[in-house]
Amino acid sequence: MRKRRILVTGGAGFLGSHLCDRLLQEGNDVICVDNLFTGSKDNIRHLLDDPYFEFIRHDVTQPVFVECDQIYNLACPASPKWYQKDPIYTFKTSVWGAMNCLGLAKRTGARVLQASTSEVYGDPEIHPQPEEYRGCVNTIGIRSCYDEGKRAAETIFFDYHRMHGVDIKVMRIFNTYGPRMDINDGRVISNFIIQALLGQDITIYGDGLQTRSFCYVDDLIEGMVRLMNSRDGFTGPVNVGNPGEFTIRELAEIVIRLTGSNSKLIYQELPEDDPKQRKPNIDLAKKELGWEPSVILEEGLRKTIDYFKQCL
Numbered sequence: 001m002r003k004r005r006i007l008v009t010g011g012a013g014f015l016g017s018h019l020c021d022r023l024l025q026e027g028n029d030v031i032c033v034d035n036l037f038t039g040s041k042d043n044i045r046h047l048l049d050d051p052y053f054e055f056i057r058h059d060v061t062q063p064v065f066v067e068c069d070q071i072y073n074l075a076c077p078a079s080p081k082w083y084q085k086d087p088i089y090t091f092k093t094s095v096w097g098a099m100n101c102l103g104l105a106k107r108t109g110a111r112v113l114q115a116s117t118s119e120v121y122g123d124p125e126i127h128p129q130p131e132e133y134r135g136c137v138n139t140i141g142i143r144s145c146y147d148e149g150k151r152a153a154e155t156i157f158f159d160y161h162r163m164h165g166v167d168i169k170v171m172r173i174f175n176t177y178g179p180r181m182d183i184n185d186g187r188v189i190s191n192f193i194i195q196a197l198l199g200q201d202i203t204i205y206g207d208g209l210q211t212r213s214f215c216y217v218d219d220l221i222e223g224m225v226r227l228m229n230s231r232d233g234f235t236g237p238v239n240v241g242n243p244g245e246f247t248i249r250e251l252a253e254i255v256i257r258l259t260g261s262n263s264k265l266i267y268q269e270l271p272e273d274d275p276k277q278r279k280p281n282i283d284l285a286k287k288e289l290g291w292e293p294s295v296i297l298e299e300g301l302r303k304t305i306d307y308f309k310q311c312l
């Protein structure tokens, strides 16, 4: 007898596939819904023969009808390169996808978790960012389809909660990395590792003094599962990320050292609206979830480098 039937949208993506692994290991019945826009069957190939795992190729902008106890809503392209490819579709995926999950949760009584993002804080003037900070977001820029799409999704989550009593959890995820990141998705960690392993120039956008805080995927998934199973009435939003803060230039130097690469740093134009700094305040996650990250950047990078070596 399985514990719960759990729907994971975006389950063939980077984070979603790790979540599916974890939920199956815990004895749940997992339904993965994904249209493979940025995800891949390779991420879930090892699960396809598991009788408690089902893959449904489906676009979350359309309603999905399944019976389930919990829903994790992760479907949405996450890297700037992909979410900017078709910004209208990104916005639809974020907002209509959220509404379809909420409609399903309302009908089935399932608890539903939204994978929101630190991007709701935009280019933040408050540092580190606590959940109360309302952000500094450009409504009309090239990142807005994602940032505003995720903000609107949070809004509709709270409206379904207040109006229909839907049991919601909202998680603001900060930059996360690890095995199964797509080689071509243009995010900084995958780009730098691939470039270093191939001996190509490392592309730093801008002066490289902008900062990010990088969380290893295992830590992130632990926080996500804890939030889903947190006490009744605790909705979040809650930040989940690693407060260790690094400049992009520091990251490049660490990657070069860990890979033993001869790659040189080159500087390219900074993309529009690229946030200057980002670091989570995780006091709420510590208090409510008893969660904090345990994998330091070098350790996580070593595992990620090993993974990318196998991919090349």
Ligand code: NAD
Pocket (backbone or CB within 6 Å): 009, 010, 011, 012, 013, 014, 015, 016, 033, 034, 035, 036, 037, 038, 039, 040, 058, 059, 060, 061, 073, 074, 075, 076, 077, 078, 079, 093, 097, 115, 116, 117, 118, 172, 173, 174, 175, 176, 177
């Ligand atoms: P990813 O691109 O690897 O995964 C997203 C998955 O959603 C893919 O498998 C993709 O095919 C699927 N998808 C996209 N549009 C869809 C649609 N319309 N219908 C069905 N499936 C669709 O990205 P990820 O890094 O695993 O991110 C997962 C979630 O976490 C996203 O919602 C993202 O916004 C959020 N998030 C991630 C990070 C991070 O650093 N990885 C940070 C903040 C928030």
Ligand code: UDP
Pocket (backbone or CB within 6 Å): 079, 080, 175, 186, 187, 188, 189, 191, 192, 203, 204, 205, 206, 210, 212, 248, 270, 271, 274, 275
């Ligand atoms: N970045 C970079 N070189 C790259 C890819 C990204 O310097 O090859 C920078 C990017 O401009 C940003 C940071 O690294 O300042 C993180 O970028 P990413 O796309 O990974 O995530 P996000 O900007 O959404 O946090």
